[in-house]
Amino acid sequence: MDIITENSKDNKPIIKIKTPQREIYLSSRYHPLQEAEKISNNISIKTPYFLIIGLGNPYLIFSISKKNTEKEIIVIEPSEEIFNTILSNNYLSKMVSSHNIKLKIIKTEEELKNLLSSISYFEYYINPQYKTIFTFISTWEEIIKKTIQNLEINRNTLKRFGNVWAKNLILSLNYITLTKGIKEFYDVFKNINAIVIGAGPSLDNNLEELRELYNSFLIISVDTSWGYLSSQGIKPDIVITVDPQLKNFIYNLTSKDYKTTLFVCDTLYPPLIYKHIPISNILNFDSPLKVWQTIKEIYNLEKGTIEVGGSVVCSAIDLAYKLGANKVLLVGVDLGYPNQKIYSKNNYYELNNFVNSNIFLPYDPYNILSKYPIVEKISNNGSKILTDPRMITFKNWIENYITTTNISIINLSPNGLQINNTQHIPINALPKKNIRDEIEKIKSSIIEKTNPHTNINxxxxxxxxxxxxxxxxxxxxxxxxxxxxxxxxxxxxxxxxxxxxxxxxxxxxxxxxxxxxxxxxxxxxxxxxx
Known part of the structure; x- marks a missing residue:
């Protein structure tokens, strides 16, 4: 394509893209400033960052930045030629020289994801002509939308649990200096397949198969399925939890045998865990919150990272990957409501709903489901499953994680929400090879390893x-x-x-x-x- 600078009808420099098929103007060919003012008047920015895809219309960027001087305007340009053409024009380059405008050349999805990961909270605008010129822009927009969904979940979580995290931090700090960090054990289970067990309704149907597979896989349970599994004689190798509230952990204290189970939690987890679980069995990972990042740097207390994707299942998948699992199998990860059920049996949240019910508000799954906008999607066996936007966000996170890491994930929930790029195999068709002794030996070495930190007060x-x-x-x-x-x-x-x-x-x-x-x-x- 050819990039041409010419003057508009009101004598302002504008950019035109010429291809063998057509000519495309990146702004109005008549009155680019007036057009920019009209568009920017309809843009109300409520976030600290505003992302613009396409440098090709500097007039719009100028207008937006002028009306939002306290916001940071990040402009992404996928074409180095367009970027250089605009910056080499004195008039156009001045349009994008404001102190709150940051220009970036981004050419790949990976570069885009890296940039988005560094922005805390943002809105976006895409120059419509760019969707015509660059076919990949629609894919970029999907990445941006998924990122915003995840940020919104994190934002709502922050608003809900800010006070709790602050309290947990103050009361847990002296214990955290004694715990080991997850980063010390990356790849320790290399090439051992892992089963991640969620608390979805399909878990009820897979207990017998899980008992048969127990000796062949590393068993990673989320906190909400831990108590149920223990009551059924299935003892997880690792339990991961990210919920900062006490009540879920207290419910799970019904299990008293913690000697050979590893517990993975972030550094802002409730302090009660350190009083009931042996310190030697607890592995911390770094909270992404700024207060912990500051403490980590001042006191040299880096624990390692685990991704947080809104659901503890997302964190469990990342944990399995970082511990070196060759394949990750999902059980009880339905991401929806098969047969209108919400959780597996004996789940804390299910019991909590029963306890809080009364004659005026009886427990009914439909009352719970009615809180969210329910939609129908396709399950792994081709039937329809009810789900909601939260679950779809978790699904998007898993799909994006697969793309980023190339991890091999096998979804063993036939009635669960279909997750792209995962395999579906009947659970009873999985090969069995007894490696239980090897798994127990690795766990023992982790538990016995001494903490490298001193007890800093x-x-x-x-x-x-x-x-x-x-x-x-x-x-x-x-x-x-x-x-x-x-x-x-x-x-x-x-x-x-x-x-x-x-x-x-x-x-x-x-x-x-x-x-x-x-x-x-x-x-x-x-x-x-x-």
Whole structure:
């Protein structure tokens, strides 16, 4: 294709793409500035970042950046030729030289995914002409949409659990210095196939087969299926949990035999786990939250990463991959509601729904399902399955993970939601080879390995800072206490996490100060548990 610079009817430089079939203007050929103003007037940016695909219309980029000076405008250009043509034109290059505009040449899906992973929260706009010129732009848009879906899940989780994470961190810090990190054991189960067990309804139908397969696979259970499996005599090798709430863990404490089970949780998990599970059996992974990233850097406490995709099943898949599993098999991962069932038997959430039911609001799966916009999709056996947007987001995460890692995933739930690029094999058709002794030997070596960290009293550092904030607040008021918070990076990060429910919404100064006061009083109560 040829890239040509010519003047519009009102004498402004514009870009034209010429192909053997047609000519395409990347902006209005008559009044590009007026067109840009009209389009930008209909764009309301609510996020800190705004992504624009296509540098070819600098007038629109200029107009958007001028109206949103506090936002960071990230412009992605897939064509180096278009990029150089615009920057070599003095007039057009000035259009994109504002302080809040960042220009990027992105040519591959991998480069796009890397960029998106570095942006916390964003909206986007695609120059419509680019969809005509570059056929891959539609694929890029799907990647962008999936990323936004995942970010929205993470955002809602932050808003819901900010206070809980802050409390967990304060009360768990001294234990975390004693635990081992998951990064020390990457590839330790190399070439051993793993079964990831979720808590979907199909788990009820696979218990007998799981008993037969137990000696042939590394068994990784999510926390919500752990109690049920234990009650059925199936003891997971590894239990992974990401839920920061206490109630699910307390329910699972019915199982008392923890000696040969490994427990994987993030560094902001409830402190109760450290009082009931042997420290030698706990493997931490780094919380992605800023407060932990700060602590990790200051105290050299890196634990290793596990992906968090909204569902604990996503984390379990990544765990299996990083531990070296050759293939990952999914059991009880339905991502929907086969036969209108929600969970497997004896699941915490199922029992919780029963407990909270009453004569006026009886337990009925349809009451639960009605909370979400239900849609019909195709299952692994070709029949229809009910699911919802949350489950579809988890499905998209798994599909994207397969594409990124080339991991081999076999879905053993016949009635579960169809996941692209996974194999479906009947569970009773899997080959069996007894490697149980090898698995137990590896687990024993992990449990027996000593922790490389010393017992650093991080809690003392943070507690002293929080006490200063509380004292200053009680003596002089909110404004003086904010000075201490601003001048201490740990305190600042900690309060940011606790205030996520307000920071992620529109707020004014009065609302912020009120909520900050509430969090100071909250931390005052938390310190009494130490």
């Amino acid at each position: 991080i809690t003392k550092d943070i507690v002293e800072t929080i006490k200063k904030v509380i004292d200053e607040y009680n003596k002089k008021g909110i404004f003086e206490s904010t000075t201490i918070i601003e001048n201490n990076i740990l305190a600042k990060n900690l309060f940011e996490i606790a205030l996520q429910d307000i920071l992620l919404d529109d707020y004014n100064e009065d609302q912020f100060l009120k909520e900050l006061s509430n969090r100071i009083r909250y931390f005052e109560k938390v310190l009494k548990y130490l």
